[in-house]
Amino acid sequence: MRTASLIITFGWLLPLIFMQDYKKLREEMVRTQITERGVKDSATLAAMRKVPRHSFVPTDQVGNAYEDRPLPIGYGQTISQPYIVAYMTEIIKPKPGQKVLEIGTGSGYQAAVLAEIVSKVYTIEIVGELGKQATTRLKNLNYKNIEVKTADGYHGWKEHAPFDAIVVTAAAEYIPTPLKEQLKDGGRMIIPVGSPYMTQQLMLIEKTGDKFRTTSKMPVRFVPFKRS
């Protein structure tokens, strides 16, 4: 009887125990996973603090949203590890007033982070269902400066070219000619290289006139590889 009374009196408090303070989790994520690994750009850090990552993952993954790892979003795709998203954002040097093209919308998280900094984000997703889900999600979150298109990213988005930066979020074994053409002179393109669950390096491509220079960036340096 006494137990029943206790449950009736304080039972309503139970949901509060399971409620997550997502803002706090984001702060924690930025502090422990991102700044500690060397990401310094204040705009990037602010965007990472602001975008609700838990809104971009499937329901069964909400509890893991702020963990230091990629998460499955279906269709063989993942939402990248928070650090990789931050690193890719910082490396293209985003600024207000810029126009960025993203190839591979996925959950829409990277587009949202970019949209917090630049003026316009154009994002293309090839998997129809993922494209639809991302469009709805970004609309619900009130991102007005993101345009989503379901199409083959190979062709880029000619109508809105040239772009200050291009972010390719799916690993690409070759760089399509249209994307190179749609990148502004002096523009930057970033491509993750690796399996869906393990981005081991990022490829930065810088355009100067009709010349390109690539740099293989290792976000996590395993130094030294030698055990000695």
Next chain:
Amino acid sequence: MKLRKFSLAAIALLSAALIAYQVAIIQLLSLVQWYHYASMVISVALLGFGAAGSLLSVKRVWLLQHSEILLPVLMIGCGFTMVIAVEISNSGFARFDSYLLFTGGLQWLRLLINYVLFFIPFFLGALALGIVFTKNVAEIGKFYFSNLAGSGAGALLAAVLAGYFFPASLPTITALMVIVAGLLLLQKKNRWFIIALSFPVTVFIFYRLGKPAVIKLSEYKSLAKTMNLPAARVLLQKPGPYGLVQVVSADALRYAPGLSLAFDKDVPVKKVIFNNGDWFGPIDSWNKADSFHLLDYTSMALAYALKKRNTVLVLNAGTGLNISHALKNNASQIDAVEPHRAVADLLLNELAADNDSLYYEPRVKMHITEPRSFLSATKKKYDLVQLPLIGAFGGGVGLYAMREEYSLTKEAFLRMWNLLEDDGVISITTWMDYPFRNSLKITATLAETLSEAGITNYQSHLVAVRSWATITYLLKKTPFTSADTTLVRKFCNEYFFDPLLLPGLQPGERMIHNGISDSGFFAYTDELLSGNRDKLYEEYGFHIKPATDDQPYFSQFLRRKSLPQLSNVFGSQNVSFIELGWLISATTFLQITLLAVLLILFPLFKLLRISRGSNKSWTFFYFSGLGIGYMFFEIVLIQKFILFFGNPVYAAAMVICVMLLASGAGSYFSSRLLPTRLMIQRILLFIFLILLLYTFFLSSMLQQLASLPDLVKLLISVFIIACPALLMGIPFPLGLRAQALVEEKNIPWAWGINGCMSVISAALATLLTVDAGFSVVIMLAAVFYAVSLVSMHLIKETINSS
């Protein structure tokens, strides 16, 4: 009389079906997931046999009393569960994904459910076999022979069926075999009940034969991802012992590996061939009228940039991209070696129009054989030996770590080297990976090849060029000239590549177009070409020592002692994706071990009173030694004979079949021997000596014989496998007879220990060969037979066999 004849046929049929079902499940899991589950399936099958043995020991009287009705019921149940297990394993609640095993959630539980699902048919089938054996103990020889002959035939049957039936249909065929076996044991007393029971089951199986269960691939397999592309569809599919071949078209399917940034044209859309859901290759549609070839814009064009190559050998020619590239570069004679017969047949027939009849070009000669067999047999010399692109874009996740790659061993490269014309080159390209693994292992392999060839000045025989994504290495028979180095520099400038290895390389030349933030890569590459190679092998965080025929696991890089450091750097939740394959095999081994103890040893220990006599340690050591020694040897032979037969399914079928038949003959012969200590020790000593001989000579012997005609190879293989297997069939029945004389009550315990150790060692053998090599595992097999031999001294009494 008639019934006994039927019983023998039923036993043979059931045994054949159980072995064929093993192969069918291996094929199916290779398609749905990856091939890592082969040893798991073998272990699960053995687990079924072991657990059935335990139950038979514990409930022997009851089972024998009800055997008339139980036998057909068990067999019908076995057939039904063969099909339903596949169905449930593909359903939402039991479907697991290898990629998600280490990301938390219920994936491990689902994998465990799969063990249990596939365990059931083996358990039911084995229980039926056990009851028949126990019931007909007076005629055990005939029944045992029928069991082994059936199993042997089942192994061969599976290899044949895999060539004609789709993976989802194979279990229905084995299920029908079991139902027929069950009906053969039908007796008057319960016949209507059995017929009533078997009817709906048979109808269901036939239904599934006509309309196989829908098999859903892991969403991370290349094919599953491709099918998400717009307008993706499977154009045609063909089963085969190498796996299911599927041809797919989609609007956005393009292939241009590490294309130069200087390329300013369109990358064409291509149809693609998948094998067991994994990317096999794009169907090359290049023809002579085309103005360019895509590979000319990749680092793979390096060999042709230096000079015209007349005679070209393309190994693992696949869908023909390297062949058309050679044609485009005016090669006059191209030998294309491709072991995958189903793909070769498709390219020669149904897809000939798609690849512009590439393989009918007079300059191209196709050889459908294993590259190593071709390399051993050919006497021709080549201007260029071209290997396929290795690794995966951005580095793999170690899924191929446990796969034998005999084309990438030190011995294979030495053979290629010997086939080169004076200014001929070996060309091999790899994807850049991080942490650096593939590229360093190739450099090490090439350096050791030169060393074996007696060349110490490696730098003058090696050139490598790095694009933003790939590295192409050339190994030249004679030193590169200054004209060559000029051409390499010109090639690099034209396509935005950088030289990595080049005689006279200047500082700063390595990163003109493509920077790399971890320049340690250059230091490691240089160290591998210096005298400090062995030191780097020892100190590097990954296994980069070249693969050998004894350890042909080129893609195995994991060093377990590096795991804590990797975990620190990449995060514990991510590290599994660096070397996923090994980790899956290791964890399935642990799970299987746990199940073996739980389902085989525990019931015996708990429910049977083990005699407390002083001979129980003999029972343990003797039967453990036999179980482990036998399975170690069998698993190594399967892996070893892949080099000989070129195909894992054929190799497994051949080895299992011959070993079972020879061991069966050995068991049969054992009844003529007296189970004395001396006799058992002599037999075990023979086995120990033969295995010791194999430890040191099997590899070189197979290598010498690889070039012989297929029929001769087959006969020699039978001899090599059967000799030790015949002897290895003797100690178990002889030991059981000795056990009966020493302490009869412990016989079930002896069965249980042997079964449990067989389950564990089947899963462990693969892990050990990857770590230590075939020779070491064969030696370990010898050591375990020695343990059995020495354990004979633990028997206190004289064995009275009179």
